[in-house]
Amino acid sequence: MLVFPNAKINLGLNITEKRPDGYHNLETIFYPVFVEDALEVNVMNSGSGKHHLHQSGLEIAGETEQNLVVKAYKILDEKYNLPPIDIHLFKHIPSGAGLGGGSADAAFMLKLLNEKFHLGLKPQELEEYAARLGADCAFFIKNEPVYAEGIGNIFSPVSLSLRGFRIWLVKPDIFVSTKDAFAQIKPHRPDVSLKTIIQHPIEEWKELMANDFEESVFPQFPAIKEVKEEMYRQGAIYASMSGSGSSVYGIFKANALLPQTDFGNKAFVYKGELQ
Numbered sequence: 001m002l003v004f005p006n007a008k009i010n011l012g013l014n015i016t017e018k019r020p021d022g023y024h025n026l027e028t029i030f031y032p033v034f035v036e037d038a039l040e041v042n043v044m045n046s047g048s049g050k051h052h053l054h055q056s057g058l059e060i061a062g063e064t065e066q067n068l069v070v071k072a073y074k075i076l077d078e079k080y081n082l083p084p085i086d087i088h089l090f091k092h093i094p095s096g097a098g099l100g101g102g103s104a105d106a107a108f109m110l111k112l113l114n115e116k117f118h119l120g121l122k123p124q125e126l127e128e129y130a131a132r133l134g135a136d137c138a139f140f141i142k143n144e145p146v147y148a149e150g151i152g153n154i155f156s157p158v159s160l161s162l163r164g165f166r167i168w169l170v171k172p173d174i175f176v177s178t179k180d181a182f183a184q185i186k187p188h189r190p191d192v193s194l195k196t197i198i199q200h201p202i203e204e205w206k207e208l209m210a211n212d213f214e215e216s217v218f219p220q221f222p223a224i225k226e227v228k229e230e231m232y233r234q235g236a237i238y239a240s241m242s243g244s245g246s247s248v249y250g251i252f253k254a255n256a257l258l259p260q261t262d263f264g265n266k267a268f269v270y271k272g273e274l275q
Contacts, residue, residue, distance in 0.1 A: 001116045004036040005104035007093045008139065009169075009242045009249050011160075012194040012209040017187045019151075024182060027149045029158060029194055030100075030139045033167060033249075035270045037093050037101060039069065039108055041116060044084040050077065051084065057091035060102075068106035071133055076113050083117070094268045097171045098243025100140070106133045107140030147195050160198050162274040164254040168236070170227050171247040173266035176217055181244040184216035202251065205238040213244045224248060227263060234259045 011029035018024050037057070044052065051073055053064050064070060069089055076082060087109075093101030107130045114121045121129075123141055130137035135152040146155040197208045218225040224246050231239040231250030239250040251274070252258060258271045 001042075001112055002038065002040045003108045003112050004038055005093075005101070005108035005140065006037075006143070007033045007035040007099035007101055007104060008136070009033050009167075010098065010211060010240070011198060011205075012240075013211040013213060013243065014190050014194065015182075015185045015187045015212045016149075016189050023151050024185070024187060025150060026152060027147070027190075027194055028152065029145060029160070029198060030136065030148050030155075031145050031160070031162065032143050032275070033099070033169065033270075034272065034275060035093050035099065035169065037105055038088075038090040039105060039112065040088040041109075041112055042086045042088075044086050047084070049084065050082075051087060053087045053089065055089045055091065057089075058094060060091060060095060068102045068133055068137075069109045072106045072109035072129075073113065075129055075132060076110065076119070080117065080119055082113065094171045094247070096175050097247040097268070098176075098241065098245050099169075099171075099247055100136050100243070103134045103137040104140045106130065106137050107143075111141065156195075158195060158198065162202075162251065165202070165237075165274045166252040166254060166256050166258060167270070167272060167274050168231060168234075168250045168252065168258050169247060169268075169270040170231075170249075170263050171268040172223055172227060172263055174221050174224060174246045176221065176224075176245040178244045180220075181213050181216055185212060188212075202237050206232075209238070209240070211241050211243075214241050217241065217245050221246065230261055230263075234261065 008030045013028040016025045126141045127138040145160045147158045227248040228239045236250030
């Protein structure tokens with residue numbers, strides 16, 4: 001069985017307070033974007049062990065057992081004693097980009113296993129399993145726009161469609177430490193909630209909606225700021241960093257011809273239509 005986990009972008013991101021447990025509460029809008037990985041699972045007919053992960057495409061740092069698709073398998077295997085499987089993961093969504101690629105892989109793995117082995121888990125149950133794997137993993141179960149709060153794990157529906165708009169997504173060859181980005185954040189509660197802001201015409205978002213991480217990340221990495229500024233120079237209606245970076249996206253009108261600006265041969269670039 002083969003599935004295609006997709007990325008997400010953050011429309012606005014406000015860090016509202018630091019929690020006693022050291023985490024931060026926030027508000028943001030998660031919106032799916034169809035930059036995709038590929039994930040396939042087959043039952044193992046021979047060999048030792050419960051699972052083998054075969055990974056290709058972009059490199060993933062860390063041990064196999066720490067990969068979220070493996071953790072997703074284990075979390076269901078504990079309860080349902082699943083058959084041994086071969087896992088094939090092709091990475092196209094860059095890591096450390098604020099695009100939720102690893103979280104998407106985990107959530108799609110849960111959905112794939114649920115369908116392949118007829119576990120009968122409902123979406124809410126899958127979301128509960130996903131939430132144990134990461135704060136934003138549960139978003140990818142239903143995979144539709146939501147208003148997220150808490151640590152990015154409490155969702156409420158929003159009426160929002162950007163269908164037909166075009167997106168230009170760039171991740172320069174820069175790594176941004178999420179820990180360091182949070183360390184320099186000054187939490188605050190915005191005067192107007194993002195739920196209200198997204199009801200305004202998209203042409204007004206530039207003046208109303210912001211990603212708080214830009215304030216701490218841009219001074220450290222001016223090249224990321226330059227990507228955003230270039231998108232506005234090229235006609236973006238709205239542009240922002242996604243998550244804590246380092247990717248930046250620009251939203252353009254449906255009939256816009258997206259430019260060919262070169263951000264370096266190691267930059268990840270995606271151009272497409274929003275759904």
